[in-house]
Amino acid sequence: MTNLGNLTLSHFEAMQHEQRVTLSESEINTMFKDTMYRVFDQVFEEAKQHSTNMREAAARIGIKRHAEALNYRGLS
């Protein structure tokens, strides 16, 4: 099953390929930690603000970017 940790590292790997650099484990770790903390904070704030559970807050943030992009581009 896909999950954030796995996907995050895939993204870092794609970045690494794109930029032709090799990142060290501690660099990766720092980026990974920052990312997870940021994601948690975002979801936590969304959940508090709209008094919803974390699961639903996560879904809202997750789809929002795509919905916004879709509407800017045009639906059809």
Place this chain on the structure above:
Amino acid sequence: MGNMKRNEQTVVDQDGNENRRIQAMKSTIQNALGALDYTQDTTDILTSAYRSFTVEIPITMDDGSIRIFKGYRSQHIRSSQPSIGSVILHPNLDEQDVQALAMKTSLHTGLLNIPYSGASGAIICNPSDLSFHELEQLSRGYIRALLPLMNATKDIITPDVPTPANLQLMAWMHDEVEMIRPDLHHKVVAGLPESLGGVPGREHSVAKGAKFTIERAAERLNMSVQDANIIVHGFGNTGVYLARELENKEANVIGVSDGHGALYDQDGLDVDYLLDRRDSFGMVTNLFKKSISTERLLGSKCDILVDASLDKNVMTEQVADTIQAKLVVETAKQTLSESRVDQLFQRDLWSYRKL
């Protein structure tokens, strides 16, 4: 765009036989978009998968016979940015499952705020029945069949759970891409072994992500991981890693459970000792006389309850009612149903799922 009216219409399955996974995914997206006041049109588009491919991959088996395997790839959104998503080897998945996973991956990329939309893929097989050589043929066959279709520079294939076996699959797929299109070097497959350009520390990515989340959650809830009493429900790969890491942070692991039962000790368990004693199936609780039921463990007093289990049937309404933890953290397998999450939420417990 601003004042679109929310349409309460439920997701209608057009052919009347959508499977449970895609229905659940669609209602998640629908609810989220409804709460954000997007129109039904937006919802309709984002609850459908833009592109899906089915391929039939013929493989020469070790006994010389030919067998044909089905492969899928689905891309969720028509978009200028590339898509990204795993490929799963599994005997019982269909096209709708793969579409649902692509949608889910979109939620993940949105949450991470990275410039991809979601995709997903599957090869229908039972990998444990296949030899090393047959798996290689299958990985390469999947790429050969799909590469001309999937607009290769714009869809990145990643591994399912990053086990060494899955990294090997990615390595074969990567190699096959480069044989067909050398110019696509490193543009199609991510999740490679380090020597082929992968990132270090991949094998624990799932559990590590959960660990960072627990740390942050504790911080934001003014709890301290240090000296916190922790119960780990599900002492498998993820559970063991988390128990160890949290113990390293001077947390107190007071309970663990596996498929046979649970262990509980208010003064703390020694995780390394438990690991030493595990049998060849990775089970540990059956080796101790003092084991308790998993249900009782879940209802025991603790600060943080980590659910890293695989069994969706343990967490019943009654069990969820007895939970005393202040923070419930679910790892990737989604063992809590929607109603359980609501229930915990009503009780003002912080429950976080790594959606």
